[in-house]
Amino acid sequence: MTDSADNTSKNNLKTVDHLDKNNQMERGLKNRHVQFIAMGGAIGTGLFLGSGESIGLTGPSIVFVYIAVGLFMYILMRAIGELMYRDPSQHTFINFIGRYVSPAWGRFAGWSYWIVLILIGMTEIAAVSTYCVSFFGTFGIDLSAYKWLIEIIFLVVLTSVNLIAVKVFGEAEFWFAMIKIALIGGLILTAAAMLVVNFSYPEQTINGVTTPAGHASIMNMLQGFSFAPHGWTSFFMAFPMVFFAYEMIEFVGVTVSETENPREILPKAINQLIYRILIFYVGALVAIMCIVPWQTFMPDAQGNYASPFIMVFRYAGLDWAAGLVFFVVITAASSALNSLLYSAGRHLFQLAEDAPADSLLSRLKLDEISETKVPARAIIGSSVLILFSPVVSVIPAIKSAFTLFSSASSAVIIFIYILTLVAHYKYRKSPQFSTDGFILRGYRFFDVIGIIFYVCIYVSLFLSSERIIPAAAGLVWLAAFGTYCYIKEKKA
Secondary structure, three states, rough: OOOHHHHHHHHHHHHHHHHHOOOOOOOOOOOHHHHHHHHHHHHHHHHHHHHHHHHHHHHHHHHHHHHHHHHHHHHHHHHHHHHHHHOOOOOOOOOHHHHHHOOOOOOOOOOHHHHHHHHHHHHHHHHHHHHHHHHHHHHOOOOOOHHHHHHHHHHHHHHHHHHHHHHHHHHHHHHHHHHHHHHHHHHHHHHHHHHHHEEEEOEEEEEOOEEEOOOOOHHHHOOOOOOOOOOOHHHHHHHHHHHHHHHOOHHEEEHHHEEOHHHHHHHHHHHOHHHHHHHHHHHHHHHHHHHHOOOOOOOOOOOOOOOOOHHHHHHHOOOOOHHHHHHHHHHHHHHHHHHHHHHHHHHHHHHHHHOOOOOOOHHHOOOOOOOOHHHHHHHHHHHHHHHHHHHHHHHHHHHHHHHHHHHHHHHHHHHHHHHHHHHHHHHOOOOOOOOOOOOOHHHHHHHHHHHHHHHHHHHHHHHOOOHHHHHHHHHHHHHHHHHHHHHHHHHH
16 A cells, blocks of 8 residues: 555544544444445345346346346435545434435434334334244244244344444344355356256246246347336336335445444445446346246236245255245345344434434433443334334234335335435535545436436336325325424424
């Protein structure tokens, strides 16, 4: 390293130290932690289980949908990256919405995002128990009566991981990401080997759907290619599905205040996201469709699609693959829950810090840091709310309402992304803009086109009968809670 680079690094650290005067968190996340947190955040259960439905809707053109959505998610991450680079002492990128858009929108975004994290956390803990039951079911062990116990055990363990120290959380996410990456790598290598030897496979029946005998070939993907084989409505319906597969990719923007050398590590983590998207999403999808003809992706009697990962491994003659895939899916869901606990704890901590001294949040001391330099009370508070998931699942009336709210929460995420891009646009026009930073060049174009894209994603929710009500509920939340935050700010 040159003397100039050394001086630049020292200056960056000095600046961060100056900004950190009110940051009580420990910078315990190292480069490998953040790199794999970013990677893991971009790979969720949607790829392992939900990509079959996406392929069924659009065929091979799903690759272009993943690339298109991935590029817009990269624009969002570059905007977040520039904001966090400017002030890496912030615990969340949401703070910039209050700073550069308005305090009222900042309040809306802060509370909405935390509520979304809790709701998604409840769905993830339910998913963990469901996948555990499926995993052990492949070995003939029925654990369906113990789903509630599985949920409690996982939640207690992952909450403990978050409470010990941020470096323990980082280490857990590192290994969670390694397991997910290993399965994707295994899928791609298996598919490549099958292509090289022109592997033939017999007729298969998976999840009650029978697919004909065939062989591995790139023609399985290219034969009958069409951008919209099932109509343009189905093609556009795939966009929100793929968008939700990328959901929570912004999580790396919550780790910056606890990252070692953030101005060195953050740009690397974000810039490499686009390559990871191409390798892990596009590479996996191409591998799948070269083995399994895209026309064979059909739903079963209940409308569910088989996991493409299970299909490829089964076609390769690896009958134990279902257990392996469900094990990795449990890992992916556990990783998501672990990250949600981390993020929810930091956001509740931030909300408590910003709350008046006489507020409930302050009285509960949710703005306090533990001896291990983590917001323990805020983490536990968020965890307790997620713990209501087993209760919700056994009360039909509450379960129906929860299904609506959890579905609407994904729609609300789109509002947060739009507000983040607006905040970035306004930051670039503000006196606080620094030319010595992680600059998103062409922001006037990219921020505007990004906002238009996310608005289009929201509009596309109304193309699906299953998403119309949640999308409408999201708009109601925007109008009602947005108005409340505006009135609250006016009175302050």
